Amino acid sequence: MFDNNCQVCASRVLIFPSQITSLANTDHGIVLTFTCWCGTEQTLVTGKAARADRDHVVAA
Numbered sequence: 519m520f521d522n523n524c525q526v527c528a529s530r531v532l533i534f535p536s537q538i539t540s541l542a543n544t545d546h547g548i549v550l551t552f553t554c555w556c557g558t559e560q561t562l563v564t565g566k567a568a569r570a571d572r573d574h575v576v577a578a
């Protein structure tokens with residue numbers, strides 16, 4: 519379970535494992551695809567590689 523700031527809902531909502539439709543390990547991190555409560559499909563990039571990318575962006 520994690521929280522998501524949905525642009526469509528315009529609110530912060532909880533996403534449960536049952537809402538996750540796919541999970542993929544990529545070079546940029548773990549890409550989670552899930553269906554929000556409003557019905558839109560969204561993605562979240564997480565994991566060690568994603569944090570490294572964000573740290574790199576912040577440091578640049």
Ligand SMILES: [Zn+2]
Pocket residue numbers: 524525526527528554555556557558
């Ligand atoms: Zn939503």
